[in-house]
Amino acid sequence: MTERIELEKILSSDECSFIDDYVTSLGEAELLTSLSGMLQDRFSLRLDLDPDIIGGLILDSSNLPGSASAACRPRSERECAAIVRACFSAKIPVTVSAGRSNLTGSATPEGGVLLSLEQMKTPEVRVDVEKMTVRSPVGIILEDLRKEVLEQSSNTLVFPVDPTSRTDAMVGGSLACNASGFTPGDPGAMRNWVEQLDVLMPDGHMIRARRGHYLSRDGVFILSHDAAEIVLPIPRYARPEIKNASGPFSSPDGVMDFVDLIIGSEGLFGIVTACELRLARRPHEYLDLFFSLKDESLTLAFHEYLHEKLSGNFSGLSAFEYFGVNCRKYMDHESKLFSGDDQVGIYLQVPLYDLTIDDAAQQWYEILTEAPCIIDENAIKMMTTDKDRAIFLEARHSMPSRSLEVVQRRGTYTIMTDTVVPRDQFGTFLNYTHELLKDEGLDYLTFGHLGDCHLHFMILPEASQLTRATEVYELIIEKSAELGGVYSGEHGTGKRKRGDFQKCYGASALEQLCATKRAIDPHFLLNRGNVIPCQAHAAEAEP
Amino acid sequence: MNTVVCLKQVPDTETLIKIAGTGIATDGIKWVISPYDEFAVEEALKMKEKMKAGNVTIVSLGPDRAIESIRTALAMGADTAVHVNDAAYYEKADPFATAAALAAAVKGLEYDAVFLGKQAMDDDSGQVPAMLGELLGIPVVTQVIKIEVADDKSKASVTREVEGGHALLDVSLPAVFSAQKGLNEPRYASLPGIMKAKKKPVDVKKAADLGVSDGPKTVVKELSLPPARQAGRIIQGDDAKAKAAALAKALHDEVKII
Ligand SMILES: Cc1cc2nc3c(=O)[nH]c(=O)nc-3n(C[C@H](O)[C@H](O)[C@H](O)COP(=O)(O)OP(=O)(O)OC[C@H]3O[C@@H](n4cnc5c(N)ncnc54)[C@H](O)[C@@H]3O)c2cc1C
Numbered sequence: 040m041t042e043r044i045e046l047e048k049i050l051s052s053d054e055c056s057f058i059d060d061y062v063t064s065l066g067e068a069e070l071l072t073s074l075s076g077m078l079q080d081r082f083s084l085r086l087d088l089d090p091d092i093i094g095g096l097i098l099d100s101s102n103l104p105g106s107a108s109a110a111c112r113p114r115s116e117r118e119c120a121a122i123v124r125a126c127f128s129a130k131i132p133v134t135v136s137a138g139r140s141n142l143t144g145s146a147t148p149e150g151g152v153l154l155s156l157e158q159m160k161t162p163e164v165r166v167d168v169e170k171m172t173v174r175s176p177v178g179i180i181l182e183d184l185r186k187e188v189l190e191q192s193s194n195t196l197v198f199p200v201d202p203t204s205r206t207d208a209m210v211g212g213s214l215a216c217n218a219s220g221f222t223p224g225d226p227g228a229m230r231n232w233v234e235q236l237d238v239l240m241p242d243g244h245m246i247r248a249r250r251g252h253y254l255s256r257d258g259v260f261i262l263s264h265d266a267a268e269i270v271l272p273i274p275r276y277a278r279p280e281i282k283n284a285s286g287p288f289s290s291p292d293g294v295m296d297f298v299d300l301i302i303g304s305e306g307l308f309g310i311v312t313a314c315e316l317r318l319a320r321r322p323h324e325y326l327d328l329f330f331s332l333k334d335e336s337l338t339l340a341f342h343e344y345l346h347e348k349l350s351g352n353f354s355g356l357s358a359f360e361y362f363g364v365n366c367r368k369y370m371d372h373e374s375k376l377f378s379g380d381d382q383v384g385i386y387l388q389v390p391l392y393d394l395t396i397d398d399a400a401q402q403w404y405e406i407l408t409e410a411p412c413i414i415d416e417n418a419i420k421m422m423t424t425d426k427d428r429a430i431f432l433e434a435r436h437s438m439p440s441r442s443l444e445v446v447q448r449r450g451t452y453t454i455m456t457d458t459v460v461p462r463d464q465f466g467t468f469l470n471y472t473h474e475l476l477k478d479e480g481l482d483y484l485t486f487g488h489l490g491d492c493h494l495h496f497m498i499l500p501e502a503s504q505l506t507r508a509t510e511v512y513e514l515i516i517e518k519s520a521e522l523g524g525v526y527s528g529e530h531g532t533g534k535r536k537r538g539d540f541q542k543c544y545g546a547s548a549l550e551q552l553c554a555t556k557r558a559i560d561p562h563f564l565l566n567r568g569n570v571i572p573c574q575a576h577a578a579e580a581e582p
Numbered sequence: 583m584n585t586v587v588c589l590k591q592v593p594d595t596e597t598l599i600k601i602a603g604t605g606i607a608t609d610g611i612k613w614v615i616s617p618y619d620e621f622a623v624e625e626a627l628k629m630k631e632k633m634k635a636g637n638v639t640i641v642s643l644g645p646d647r648a649i650e651s652i653r654t655a656l657a658m659g660a661d662t663a664v665h666v667n668d669a670a671y672y673e674k675a676d677p678f679a680t681a682a683a684l685a686a687a688v689k690g691l692e693y694d695a696v697f698l699g700k701q702a703m704d705d706d707s708g709q710v711p712a713m714l715g716e717l718l719g720i721p722v723v724t725q726v727i728k729i730e731v732a733d734d735k736s737k738a739s740v741t742r743e744v745e746g747g748h749a750l751l752d753v754s755l756p757a758v759f760s761a762q763k764g765l766n767e768p769r770y771a772s773l774p775g776i777m778k779a780k781k782k783p784v785d786v787k788k789a790a791d792l793g794v795s796d797g798p799k800t801v802v803k804e805l806s807l808p809p810a811r812q813a814g815r816i817i818q819g820d821d822a823k824a825k826a827a828a829l830a831k832a833l834h835d836e837v838k839i840i
Contacts, residue, residue, distance in 0.1 A: 091822075328773060375767050397780075404773050420770035423654065424614055425594060427770060 042256040044297065046244035046264035049120035055243065057081070058121070062128040071109050074125055078111075082121040086111050086152070096155050097148055099139035100207075101535060102452075105147035107134065114158045116239065116312040123310065123565075124243030126152055132567045133241075135306045137212035138180065140204040142455075143533025145216070145305045149568050154310075156211050162313055166191035171318045172234055173198065177211025177311050181218075184210055188318060196318040199357070200229050202529070203436070211311050216531045217284050217303030221358035221388065223490025226319075228282070228529075230302045235315035238301050238308075241560035246309070248297045255300075258293030262559070271558045273300060276548035278525075282459045282491040285525040286532055286540050286570055287552065300555075305531055306566040307556055322390035325357065326399045327422035329431065330407065330414055331381035335363055335473075335485075338383055339466050340412040342489060346462070348406060358388035359490030360435075364473065366486050369445075371437035372430055378418035385489065386431070438486060439497070445482075446499050454498040454512050460524030465492045471518050472496055479504070479511055493528035516542055532570045540570055583636040583735055585626040586691055587660065588684045588698040588714070589619035591644050591651040595703055604802045605673075615651045618699025621761035624768040626697050627659045629731060636694075637661045641687045643680055645669045649784065656779035657771035663784040664691070671789040676798035677705075681713035686792035688718060693756055694735050700725050700760040711760035721753050725762040731755070 050058070058077075065073050075086040087093060087110045097105040113119040126133045132151030139146050159178030164187045166173045173191075175184055182205040188198045201220035202208060208218060214236070219228035226232075235249045244264055246253075253260065255273050262269040274289035287304040288295065301309055332338055338361060346353070353359055362384040367373045376384055391399050400421065407414050422428050439453075446453050460468045476483050476496065481504060487494035496515065500508035516526045516539050526532075526539040541549050552571055556563060563571070593599065594612040601607070615623070626638045640655045640663040642648050652663045664687045666672075671683065688696060696718070701708035715722030727748070728741035737754050743762050771779075789795075817832065819825035833840045 089822075329770070372767060375770055400773060400776060404777060407773070416774045417772050419773040421657075421773045421776050422770060423657075423776070425596065425612065426614060 040251065040254050042254060042259065043261045043263060044246055044248070044253050046240065046246060046262055048264070049117055049239070049245045050124060050243060052265075054081075054121075055124060058124050059128045062125060065129070070129060070131070074129065075109065078121060078125065082118060084111065084113060084118045084121055086122065093153065096136065096139075096153050099136065099141055099144065099146045100204075101142050101144040101147060101533065103144035103147045103534060105134075105144075106150055107148040107153040108151065110153040110155060112155045112158045115161055116159075116237065116245070119154070119156075119159070119239055119310060119312055120243045120245070122152070122154060123239055123241065126564060127242045130562050130564065132564045134566055135215075135310055137177065137209035137215075138204070138207045140207040140212065141216060141533055142530045143535040145531055145533030145566070145569050146212070147534060149534070149573075151564070151567070156310070157209065159211065159312065164188075164191070166196065166318070168192050168196065171196060171320075172315055173318055174313070174315050175210050176313055177209060177214070179210050181205040181208050181210055181213050189321070192318070192321075195321055197321045198232065198316060199226065199319045200232060210314065214302055214311050214314060215304065215306045216529075219282065219284070219529045221360060221488065223353035223356055223359050223488065224282075226354050227488075227491070228284075230288075230299065232317045233298055233302055233314060234317055236298050236301055236311050237313040239310040239312050241309065241565040245312075246297065248301070250296055250298045253297035255290070255293060255295045255297070258290075260297060260300075269558055272551070272554050274548065274551040274555055276544045276551060279461060279523050281461055281525065282488070282493050282528045283525045284457075284529050284531050285527040285536075285543055286548070287555075289548070289551070303531070305533060305569045307552075307569055307571070308559060308565075310565070320392065322357075322392050324391045324396050326387075326389040326391060326396060326403060327428060327431070328387045328389075328403060328407075328419055329376050329384055329422070330419040331377040331379075331384040332412065332414065332418075333380075334382050335469065337412040338363070338385065338489070339469070341385065341410055341414070342465070344410050344412065345406075353490040355389070356387060356490060357390045358386055359488070360386040361485070361487055361489035361494060362386070362435075362438075363485035363494065365482075365484035366438055369438045369441045369484055370434050371441075372434040375430065376420065376434060378415060381418065438484065442484065442497055442499055449500070450502050451500050451505055454500065454508050456496045456498075456512065456515050456519075457493075457527040457530045458515065458519040458524055459491060459493040459528040460519050460522050462492050464522035464524065468519060468522055468524065469494070472515055475511060475514060479507060481508055481511065488528065491528060513542075519543075534568050537568075537570055537572050583629050583633040583695070583731065584639070584691075584693050585629060585636065586639045586641055586688050586693045586696045587619070587622045587626045587655065588641045588688070588696065588710075589623065589651060589655060590616045590642065590680075590699075590702045590704075591648040592616040592702055592704040599807075601805045601807065604805060606805070613647055613650065615654055616699050616703045618701060618703065618761050618763070620699075620768040621763065621765045622697035622699055622759075623655045623658055623660065624766045625729065625759070625761060626695075627769070628766060629695070629729075630659075633731070633735075637692075639663060639691055639693070641684055641691075642666065643668075643672055643675065643683045643687075645672055652784060653779045654771060656782045656784075657776040658769055659772075659775060660782075662782060665784050665786045666789065666792065667786050668789045671794070674798050676800040676802075677707045677709035678713055678800070679794075679796065679798045681710045681717055682796050683789055683792065683794050684710070685714055685717035686789075686794045687787065688714070690792075695731070695738070695756055696720075696758045698758070698760055700762050711758055715758040718756075718758065721757040722760070723751065723753050723757060724760040726759045727762050727764045729759060729765075 134148035136146035260271040638660040643666040
């Protein structure tokens with residue numbers, strides 16, 4: 040355990056000097072064309088300058104406009120190091136992308152080189168059944184990794200993180216965003232499962248960090264290579280103890296694992312080129328239940344009841360999801376899920392390791408029918424086949440797509456919150472938000488991860504309401520911060536929500552982030568514009 | 583309103599089918615209620631709820647494993663079941679033998695309507711509903727997408743799907759109805775329903791108990807899979823122009839569409 044990190048060389052000193060000398064000899068006009076030639080000749084690496092190829096890579100699910108002058112798709116750590124070193128020397132901004140499924144613009148370039156990691160397929164996926172770990176490349180779709188884990192372990196082990204976007208998101212993108220799925224609590228997010236990260240630093244050096252090996256002391260890591268030392272201060276702003284994907288990890292007491300600094304940092308501090316993840320035992324079966332309730336007040340009462348019943352720990356569940364206001368209206372198969380004129384619904388999934396499905400059904404029947412909030416027992420639906428589950432997922436996924444159709448007809452777009460608040464403020468927060476949205480006459484629906492007090496409000500404004508809807512979004516973010524919450528539980532910050540970061544943690548938090556960034560990336564080249572607003576580093580960032 | 587639903591257990595539609603002799607290899611298969619039969623179960627349950635009286639009885643011809651699907655239907659809300667569990671009969675049964683066994687089982691029950699899917703998802707023959715009606719001596723309406731029963735249960739107004747449109751007809755009851763997609767959305771079983779289903783009565787019969795002796799009239803001689811699709815090919819070329827030229831050549835010379 041040490042705060043001293045020895046930086047590893049991927050490129051030899053000669054190769055680094057060659058790149059540095061080559062770059063300094065170039066004029067600005069010829070820079071990219073010459074770089075492209077040099078990377079091809081010396082590293083067999085293609086730097087595409089063709090606008091058509093670049094155009095196909097810059098758009099991500101955020102739909103924010105982007106631009107880049109060149110695009111590069113390295114296939115190995117070494118190729119990655121070559122392009123990163125070249126851009127570092129030439130002071131060219133680099134934006135990293137993977138599955139491009141982010142909703143915040145975190146992989147949308149604002150100039151410079153777009154570095155797409157979708158070809159980073161080495162090392163091969165390798166499961167160690169004994170150690171219950173998997174070594175994985177970053178350029179693999181998360182769902183493909185999950186399938187490979189099942190296959191290589193003969194269906195005995197799983198990688199349990201299951202974001203809705205898992206068929207589009209890649210392993211690297213999921214690590215960079217600390218993506219999370221249905222499972223409540225820490226086990227639901229990537230961070231919980233990371234054993235080792237191979238991280239390419241903005242200057243092209245490499246750090247292979249095993250969890251527990253590099254711990255900062257008094258708020259700093261010391262990075263050393265050759266004779267040089269870099270003092271890397273870590274962010275120390277206070278983070279509430281709730282689900283959180285809002286900004287990079289921080290540690291008020293100054294002690295942080297290097298692995299944690301990287302996970303969820305949206306590529307600000309380094310590029311993950313490979314990883315080792317822990318795996319979980321595969322349950323022999325799941326108990327899947329959905330029940331509907333009259334309204335949200337009953338949901339809150341049930342949430343309290345279950346919290347008490349499970350001694351404050353929802354992590355024995357693999358889903359505790361909520362389908363709130365207006366979901367029924369926007370959902371396929373709603374008549375299958377909701378009973379009578381019930382307006383809201385709850386989905387619970389329990390992984391079964393030792394209990395039989397019959398025993399679990401009996402146990403949960405008792406838990407649910409003893410709840411103080413009147414659950415009509417015939418409204419408790421149990422999904423028993425793969426088809427049942429597939430229909431449920433179809434219903435779940437139909438809500439965003441049907442909402443999208445509505446806003447497209449209105450000529451607008453959806454505005455979605457991703458806030459999480461502490462449990463004791465959950466009711467207050469929900470009441471405030473519902474009232475605000477209703478007072479403004481805004482159409483919306485609410486759904487999300489009840490177990491984590493992490494609900495999305497998806498606003499569907501009319502064209503005349505767009506400006507006000509954006510202001511309302513800001514008010515919701517301010518309220519969540521006021522109640523000790525955060526603005527993002529899973530989608531992160533990127534470019535779209537960088538204003539929210541300061542609202543949540545304050546101006547000094549931003550200063551701390553800049554200090555961390557500056558220490559390893561003085562010109563703010565890597566993933567420029569993510570989390571840190573451009574004006575915060577404009578003076579020092581300009582090449 | 584008493585109704586009977588005939589259901590068949592079939593491989594899950596996602597299953598990768600492997601041929602074994604004149605049948606399929608059953609190892610690793612997940613078994614489900616044939617999807618069209620699920621519509622039939624749902625319609626019978628809705629009818630019982632609407633009329634606020636009556637029984638829904640499930641009748642299924644199938645081996646031991648079919649009991650799981652019978653229990654699923656009971657969990658959805660059906661009241662009782664007859665399981666014609668006769669492996670020797672089932673293995674050889676063609677549509678006629680199936681209809682004969684079902685008809686014999688249904689004859690012993692009280693019913694105003696018989697529901698079943700328009701075809702079983704595995705063999706797709708689509709003959710059983712009509713044969714069943716014939717053997718029971720009652721009318722048959724196939725491909726039903728809507729049914730409304732008169733209060734006195736003497737007749738039903740039925741909408742059935744026909745090529746390019748709908749046909750509306752009245753039919754006297756009792757009758758056989760075969761369910762088409764669109765008739766309803768089958769419900770999930772409720773948790774208490776699943777627990778109660780274990781205690782609901784299932785009458786297990788052999789074909790001989792029902793007095794059925796007619797054998798199959800058809801014999802499957804061979805099964806074959808559609809030809810495997812050819813693997814895709816990535817067009818090679820140094821740049822976009824070369825790739826476009828290679829693609830055009832392939833479309834012209836090999837696929838012959840330009
Ligand atoms: C329909 C939909 C549903 C979604 N559902 C969920 C959900 O349930 N849970 C959830 O958490 N998120 C969800 N998301 C958001 C998104 O899928 C996640 O943020 C995901 O982790 C992004 O992965 P990606 O591979 O697509 O990364 P990209 O979008 O390509 O990039 C995201 C960020 O990661 C950085 N990055 C990518 N690879 C690396 C790397 N190797 N090293 C360093 N930085 C890197 C990029 O620079 C960027 O900052 C959803 C998105 C959509 C469109």
